[in-house]
Amino acid sequence: MVATDVHDPTDVGLLWDALRGLIRESGRAANACGLSGWRQGLHLTDVVRRRFHAVCRTRRVAPERVAASLSVCRTLVGRAEGTLSTLQDAQIRYLLRTGDPVKIDQVDRRLLKGKTIPHDEKVFSIFEPHTWWISKGKAGRPVERGVPVCIVADEFGFVLNHRIMWEGSDVDHAVPMVGDTQSRFPDFRSCRFDRGFHSPANRLDLDHLLDHNVLPRKGRLSRADRIREGAETFVVLRRKHPAVESAINALEHRGLGRVRAHGAGGFERVVGLSVLAFNIHHLGLLLRRRRQRLLLAA
Numbered sequence: 001m002v003a004t005d006v007h008d009p010t011d012v013g014l015l016w017d018a019l020r021g022l023i024r025e026s027g028r029a030a031n032a033c034g035l036s037g038w039r040q041g042l043h044l045t046d047v048v049r050r051r052f053h054a055v056c057r058t059r060r061v062a063p064e065r066v067a068a069s070l071s072v073c074r075t076l077v078g079r080a081e082g083t084l085s086t087l088q089d090a091q092i093r094y095l096l097r098t099g100d101p102v103k104i105d106q107v108d109r110r111l112l113k114g115k116t117i118p119h120d121e122k123v124f125s126i127f128e129p130h131t132w133w134i135s136k137g138k139a140g141r142p143v144e145r146g147v148p149v150c151i152v153a154d155e156f157g158f159v160l161n162h163r164i165m166w167e168g169s170d171v172d173h174a175v176p177m178v179g180d181t182q183s184r185f186p187d188f189r190s191c192r193f194d195r196g197f198h199s200p201a202n203r204l205d206l207d208h209l210l211d212h213n214v215l216p217r218k219g220r221l222s223r224a225d226r227i228r229e230g231a232e233t234f235v236v237l238r239r240k241h242p243a244v245e246s247a248i249n250a251l252e253h254r255g256l257g258r259v260r261a262h263g264a265g266g267f268e269r270v271v272g273l274s275v276l277a278f279n280i281h282h283l284g285l286l287l288r289r290r291r292q293r294l295l296l297a298a
Helices: 011-033 041-056 063-087 090-098 100-112 170-184 200-209 223-229 232-239 243-256 263-297
Strands: 132-138 141-147 149-153 159-164 190-192 212-214
Touching: 011 041, 011 063, 011 090, 011 100, 041 063, 063 090, 063 100, 090 100, 149 170, 149 243, 159 170, 159 263, 170 200, 190 232, 200 212, 212 232, 223 232, 243 263
Parallel strands: 190 212
Antiparallel strands: 132 141, 149 159
């Protein structure tokens, strides 16, 4: 999982992000077209900021402060809707569709009415909407916010292919990833996977694509699965799989620790450049080691 540059997605914090973005974009569009109504953009932003700070300063929910903040938000959203009807600006439309009304409703339901917001209704970042909320239960990092990225590395340590998993889970990407890699490298006939990629359908499809399909089964093993995973070839190849963790760690030091570029396009660009930087760095290490061996032999 590659982290995106987002803050802790509280309902109040995301509503503040949406409102300040809406004021900024509405003011920009209005000024460019000579439309009135947003001349005091900085003052409006300061008013909203003070309202949100009043809500966040108390440990317990203060209904009157929350209601006052939502009242200001609804007024600004109504003004922005009037601006949108005149200008038809794409950024204002996006913020009104996915930001302000959605978060106003969620803050009202959760803080004032005490309701629980379903996970599929939540937005985890206004400015980086492609961000996922991933709960893996890891020690020290029970929750991660970013986008899953799958890589294929060869026995020499180079990354042959990568895939950003915008949708679906690991199971949905195993076969397409192998097929794409084989289209670039026809000699790619063996691959090791994590258990998360396993499904009965994937196992059958990968058996046809690969000579050695090292795909461990999830859960309790049947007798046939124990025989399959106990085979010498399977065991030998499986023991080499942890080497990919070294490549993942190295990629994190080449820009994938946290992607600070904006938007899905920026995220995709940084991932590709990080893979390129990793391969160039790894090639340089191999050439330096070869030169050292030649010097010692001489």
